[in-house]
Amino acid sequence: MLLRAVRKKHEDGFKSRMYSVIRLMRKVVIIIVATIIIPSLILFLFIFNGAKNTKPQNADVMIVLGCQIWGEGPSEMLEYRLQNALELYKNGIAKNIIVSGGQGPDEIITEAKAMKKWFIRKGVAENVIFEEDKSTSTYENLKFSKVVMERQGFRDAVVVTSDFHVFRSLWLSKRLGIEAKGSPSVTVDYLKPYYYLREIVSNIKSFLLDR
Numbered sequence: 001m002l003l004r005a006v007r008k009k010h011e012d013g014f015k016s017r018m019y020s021v022i023r024l025m026r027k028v029v030i031i032i033v034a035t036i037i038i039p040s041l042i043l044f045l046f047i048f049n050g051a052k053n054t055k056p057q058n059a060d061v062m063i064v065l066g067c068q069i070w071g072e073g074p075s076e077m078l079e080y081r082l083q084n085a086l087e088l089y090k091n092g093i094a095k096n097i098i099v100s101g102g103q104g105p106d107e108i109i110t111e112a113k114a115m116k117k118w119f120i121r122k123g124v125a126e127n128v129i130f131e132e133d134k135s136t137s138t139y140e141n142l143k144f145s146k147v148v149m150e151r152q153g154f155r156d157a158v159v160v161t162s163d164f165h166v167f168r169s170l171w172l173s174k175r176l177g178i179e180a181k182g183s184p185s186v187t188v189d190y191l192k193p194y195y196y197l198r199e200i201v202s203n204i205k206s207f208l209l210d211r
Contacts, residue, residue, distance in 0.1 A: 059180075067101070068104070097119060157181075165199065
């Protein structure tokens with residue numbers, strides 16, 4: 001009887017500890033869902049809808065945000081941005097273009113220079129293309145492009161970038177005092193999951209640090 005009582009007490013203690021662990025795990029899961037997953041899902045919806053809720057309107061200038069270049073030419077993603085901007089230019093949305101992007105550690109020229117060359121090859125006059133070639137982030141893209149806008153007397157802009165990037169680009173533009181609309185460019189399907197997920201982190205980082 002004594003042995004059975006000891007065993008029962010041991011089992012009851014084990015069950016009690018297990019219940020405590022389960023309760024703790026539930027609390028941890030609830031905290032994670034409440035503080036990380038739900039806010040991330042909400043932010044994802046803002047990012048996803050950002051490209052759908054803006055349409056380019058006539059403006060003084062387009063700001064084409066840089067992206068990875070290959071050699072002296074655009075990567076696939078940047079090509080889509082440039083094609084989008086060229087179509088807008090031909091349709092008269094803006095008569096001037098700011099190409100914005102510095103030189104990465106694995107790039108042989110600046111992204112701005114590569115974009116300018118691309119536009120010139122497509123028949124765009126050199127005198128309407130303005131280079132911003134110092135930036136290394138989206139915030140700097142827009143901050144330094146604003147300097148070009150002020151120098152040239154441009155009042156408003158259309159920001160041309162990838163669809164996942166529109167939401168952040170526009171609220172950063174607003175933070176910097178740039179009157180802007182967005183024009184989303186295509187992102188290839190196989191890259192969308194990566195870039196949309198990464199953009200959640202980038203938005204949080206920009207919100208906290210880019211001022």
